[in-house]
Amino acid sequence: MKLTVFGAGGGVGRQLLAQSLAQGHDVTAVVRDPARLDGLPVRLVPVADLTTAEAGDLRPAVEGADAVLSALGPPNNAAAGVASRGTKAILAAMEAAGARRLVVVSAAPVGTTPSPGRPNPPRHDPGDGPFLRYVVYPLVKAALRPQYLDLAVMEDAVRDSGLDWTVVRPVQLTDKPLTGAYRTAVGQNVPGGRYVSRADVAHAMLAALGRPETVRQVIGMAD
Template identity: 65%
Template sequence: MRLTVLAATGRVGRHLLAQALEGGHEVTAVVRDPAKLGEWRERDGVRVVPVDLSAAGAERELRAAVRGADAVLSGLGPVGKAGVGVAESGTRAVVAAMREAGTRRLLVVSAAPVGTVPSPGRPHPPRHDPGEGPVVRHLVTPLVKRVLRAHYADLARMEDVVLASGLDWTVVRPPRLTDRPLTRRYRIAYGQNLRGGASVGRADVAHCMLHAVDDPGTVGQVIAVAS
């Protein structure tokens, strides 16, 4: 398949890039700074497109990156305070570029707590996620949401953009991300978080996304993934 990976130098994006190449796919890597790709720039099957997704007019540069792709996979998300807002604005640019290019399949990474975060498109979300146990519901999630309030608000607005896009979308919501190696032993659930799912490796999130690309059952679905 021909895949476009957004934020390919990010901590999830690097796994998407590596696993896609190992699977024999042709990959277009969308990055802000191509120098950060290192050895990947020299690999066969990689086309590098430098785009600042936070810049105005990014969708114009993205058209060539998404045109002809079988799927676009986004590891885009806020990193640090300076990055808050990039998930929404970058995804908005990607959606616009995909519509113009006629590319339909979009998969994005969000986060487990986002299902209970208000957004313009969903001002009154459920107070609690049905998949959470009492400790997570009353202790862990409220604490994490206070600390990362702006980050989750950005991801919630990003989800609004995706759900309203009219594309063949899938939203993947992991809990706390770790750097553990690829295990392929993870659980998924549709429409709610996973009981006891406190963490998952970024490599396994990438694996889940890549395996969802051509699974029609994941289109139009919010999927939780956790170890």
């Protein structure tokens, strides 16, 4: 398949590249700093700032793609906006180029984060146990509110796009190796899930491309 990876220089993005190449896909990587991917057999498309990118800037990267995978996400509160603004530009570029399949990474707490498109989300995710529901997520969402709002606005745009999308919502990310033994749940977080590796998130995103039942679905995942 011809795949385009956004956020290719980040933790999940680099895993997407490595696993895509290992599976024999033809990969285009969109990155801010191409030097970070020197030596990889991928087509590099440098984009200095996805928060200000226009559809025309990104169309060459998605032209002819069988699928687009986005690992965009704010690494801190100060960077909030990169996921929502960058994804809106990606969506517009895909629509202009006729590309249909999109898989994006989000985060487990986003399902209960209010956004313009979902001003009254459920107070609690059915997959979250009492400790996550009443202790962990209230603290995490208070501390990282700009980041989760950015991802929630991104999800709004993806849902409204009309493309063949899948949103993957992992729990807390680790740098542990690929296991392939993670769990997934459609439309909710995974019961008892606390951690999952970036490598497994990338694996799940690529696996979704071969699973038509994931189209226009939110997939929770955890180890």
